Amino acid sequence: xxxxxxxxxxxxxxxxxxxxxxxxxxxxxxxxxxxxxxxxxxxxxxxxxxxxxxxxxxxxxxxxxxxxxxxxxxxxxxxxxxxxxxxxxxxxxxxxxxxxxxxxxxxxxxxxxxxxxxxxxxxxxxxxxxxxxxxxxxxxxxxxxxxxxxxxxxxxxxxxxxxxxxxxxxxxxxxxxxxxxxxxxxxxxxxxxxxxxxxxxxxxxxxxxxxxxxxxxxxxxxxxxxxxxxxxxxxxxxxxxxxxxxxxxxxxxxxxxxxxxxxxxxxxxxxxxxxxxxxxxxxxxxxxxxxxxxxxxxxxxxx
Amino acid sequence: xxxxxxxxxxxxxxxxxxxxxxxxxxxxxxxxxxxxxxxxxxxxxxxxxxxxxxxxxxxxxxxxxxxxxxxxxxxxxxxxxxxxxxxxxxxxxxxxxxxxxxxxxxxxxxxxxxxxxxxxxxxxxxxxxxxxxxxxxxxxxxxxxxxxxxxxxxxxxxxxxxxxxxxxxxxxxxxxxxxxxxxxxxxxxxxxxxxxxxxxxxxxxxxxxxxxxxxxxxxxxxxxxxxxxxxxxxxxxxxxxxxxxxxxxxxxxxxxxxxxxxxxxxxxxxxxxxxxxxxxxxxxxxxxxxxxxxxxxxxxxxxxxxx
Numbered sequence: 001x002x003x004x005x006x007x008x009x010x011x012x013x014x015x016x017x018x019x020x021x022x023x024x025x026x027x028x029x030x031x032x033x034x035x036x037x038x039x040x041x042x043x044x045x046x047x048x049x050x051x052x053x054x055x056x057x058x059x060x061x062x063x064x065x066x067x068x069x070x071x072x073x074x075x076x077x078x079x080x081x082x083x084x085x086x087x088x089x090x091x092x093x094x095x096x097x098x099x100x101x102x103x104x105x106x107x108x109x110x111x112x113x114x115x116x117x118x119x120x121x122x123x124x125x126x127x128x129x130x131x132x133x134x135x136x137x138x139x140x141x142x143x144x145x146x147x148x149x150x151x152x153x154x155x156x157x158x159x160x161x162x163x164x165x166x167x168x169x170x171x172x173x174x175x176x177x178x179x180x181x182x183x184x185x186x187x188x189x190x191x192x193x194x195x196x197x198x199x200x201x202x203x204x205x206x207x208x209x210x211x212x213x214x215x216x217x218x219x220x221x222x223x224x225x226x227x228x229x230x231x232x233x234x235x236x237x238x239x240x241x242x243x244x245x246x247x248x249x250x251x252x253x254x255x256x257x258x259x260x261x262x263x264x265x266x267x268x269x270x271x272x273x274x275x276x277x278x279x280x281x282x283x284x285x286x287x288x289x290x291x292x293x294x295x296x297x298x299x300x301x302x303x
Numbered sequence: 304x305x306x307x308x309x310x311x312x313x314x315x316x317x318x319x320x321x322x323x324x325x326x327x328x329x330x331x332x333x334x335x336x337x338x339x340x341x342x343x344x345x346x347x348x349x350x351x352x353x354x355x356x357x358x359x360x361x362x363x364x365x366x367x368x369x370x371x372x373x374x375x376x377x378x379x380x381x382x383x384x385x386x387x388x389x390x391x392x393x394x395x396x397x398x399x400x401x402x403x404x405x406x407x408x409x410x411x412x413x414x415x416x417x418x419x420x421x422x423x424x425x426x427x428x429x430x431x432x433x434x435x436x437x438x439x440x441x442x443x444x445x446x447x448x449x450x451x452x453x454x455x456x457x458x459x460x461x462x463x464x465x466x467x468x469x470x471x472x473x474x475x476x477x478x479x480x481x482x483x484x485x486x487x488x489x490x491x492x493x494x495x496x497x498x499x500x501x502x503x504x505x506x507x508x509x510x511x512x513x514x515x516x517x518x519x520x521x522x523x524x525x526x527x528x529x530x531x532x533x534x535x536x537x538x539x540x541x542x543x544x545x546x547x548x549x550x551x552x553x554x555x556x557x558x559x560x561x562x563x564x565x566x567x568x569x570x571x572x573x574x575x576x577x578x579x580x581x582x583x584x585x586x587x588x589x590x591x592x593x594x595x596x597x598x599x600x601x602x603x604x605x606x607x608x609x610x
Contacts, residue, residue, distance in 0.1 A: 034421070035421055035424075035425075091589060091593075094593055095592065095593065095596075098596055099596075100420060100421070101361060101420075102592050102596045103592075104361075104421070104424065105545070105546070105549055105588065105592050106588070106589055106592040106593070108542055108588065109585050109586075109587075109588030109589040109592065110585075110589060112542075112581070112584070112585035112588065113582065113585035113586060113589060115585075116581040116582045116584075116585055117582050117585075120578060120579075120582065121578070237425075238425075238429075241422070241425055245421075273436070273439070273440045274436055274437075274440065276432055276433075276436050277432065277433045277436035277437065280429035280430070280432055280433050281429075281433060283425070283426075283429055284414070284415070284426055284429055284430070287415075287418060287422060287425075287426060288414050288415075288417070291417070291418055291422065
């Protein structure tokens with residue numbers, strides 16, 4: 001029982017990160033109907049932004065201060081939001097009315113470009129580098145359970161951001177516009193919604209979430225390197241599809257499920273090597289039963 | 304028939320391949336290796352072109368099928384060892400690898416081809432990764448450290464012989480009465496369905512045929528490099544093949560072959576700039592999609608008749 005609870009707690013921390021990344025995939029899919037393969041690299045860039053600004057922030061706000069940590073998050077989010085919008089403007093917008101496949105391949109190209117450029121020795125280099133600890137890690141004991149303060153931080157930041165996201169999407173004008181674009185782009189345009197602006201904003205928002213997820217992931221990971229985004233990106237992507245791509249609560253549900261699944265499979269030695277295969281296997285099974293994902297709505301194709 | 308005299312061209316291709324393999328010892332080993340790489344790339348790109356180009360599905364798992372064929376035929380070679388003359392069992396091992404890949408293709412294709420577009424891409428990507436993870440954890444085929452000591456059977460003759468067969472099979476299939484169904488599915492799935500084309504069966508046929516030839520290419524690759532590692536079959540490898548198909552222009556056999564040759568040779572030419580090689584490669588993909596989305600060799604006078 002203790003083992004079960006312990007794994008659940010660890011899984012929630014990981015699932016929270018996946019949920020944040022999956023939200024970015026799902027939002028972009030919602031407005032543009034394509035999978036932004038470069039999203040996982042934005043996550044990596046977010047972690048590296050944190051890596052470079054953290055020492056400077058530390059000088060201003062003091063070592064391992066809460067204020068400093070928040071500043072690192074905000075700066076990384078701003079930098080990545082700009083990057084996300086830039087990628088959309090340069091690579092995806094010119095292809096807006098082309099076949100989806102073309103855009104998908106371009107996204108893969110952008111992803112490879114960022115990864116290989118970052119791996120170049122004059123940029124970040126391929127070797128892993130230790131991420132500075134932003135907050136002192138405490139272990140909280142509850143009976144036989146050990147909860148790391150980092151897990152609490154992850155879940156806390158995620159819940160906060162999810163609440164913020166919900167507020168933006170459901171309660172603000174720009175959120176209403178996002179939902180309109182996602183519902184029917186043509187109609188939204190006719191109603192006077194500035195579609196390009198909304199798409200840019202969506203990319204920015206998704207990339208900001210990815211940046212924060214990247215830093216949270218880096219805090220837990222042994223080191224950061226240019227390919228660090230690939231694994232969590234792939235899993236978050238599975239999570240987004242699992243929950244029903246384009247569906248925001250679905251992405252969160254998928255992320256948490258996948259995080260739990262991964263820690264439970266990882267806790268059983270015979271299964272730990274097959275983690276990725278299991279994640280994909282479950283995804284395939286669910287897609288076969290519910291082709292639109294767990295919370296997605298099946299659409300009828302009209303001729 | 305693909306075009307008049309196609310069978311003759313097939314025979315000419317095979318004869319040239321056999322002839323070339325007699326002169327093999329006179330070639331520089333490095334160039335020989337590169338030329339065999341080109342031949343394998345042609346098989347992979349042509350077979351994926353059947354799925355992604357002619358039939359209009361989007362498979363991102365071609366490297367997985369290549370892995371299945373490669374591992375199986377290499378395993379057979381290692382089991383048989385030197386007890387039988389290579390000329391007899393090598394083609395059998397290749398075909399066995401191809402058949403197993405085709406069988407896996409059937410297992411993957413039947414459930415997943417009900418999905419469309421992005422979802423199909425994800426599922427095939429997932430299957431490719433599952434195959435890789437399984438290979439990485441199976442001790443009998445070397446697990447993560449890879450399969451070593453595979454005999455070097457792949458020659459110029461075998462490679463280009465199979466390349467000629469692949470090109471012939473794909474063009475003949477697409478241009479047959481049955482094969483028109485592939486193009487119908489590509490152009491409009493709903494219209495094809497309402498005209499009596501069994502779309503699921505057509506897609507599965509394309510998938511299984513493509514997987515078969517990918518398996519053969521995997522076998523040739525295994526007996527060429529003499530070493531197989533699961534990491535060599537990750538989804539980047541699948542992307543490489545997809546890029547060949549897109550660069551060549553989906554559904555244009557000649558263009559796809561040209562792209563396979565170009566993209567295999569390019570890294571060799573860029574050897575001096577190896578630091579920037581992959582960056583250039585990624586830039587090439589993006590620029591190509593922005594500027595020439597129908598493929599590098601898409602010229603107006605070569606407009607496809609059936610579109």
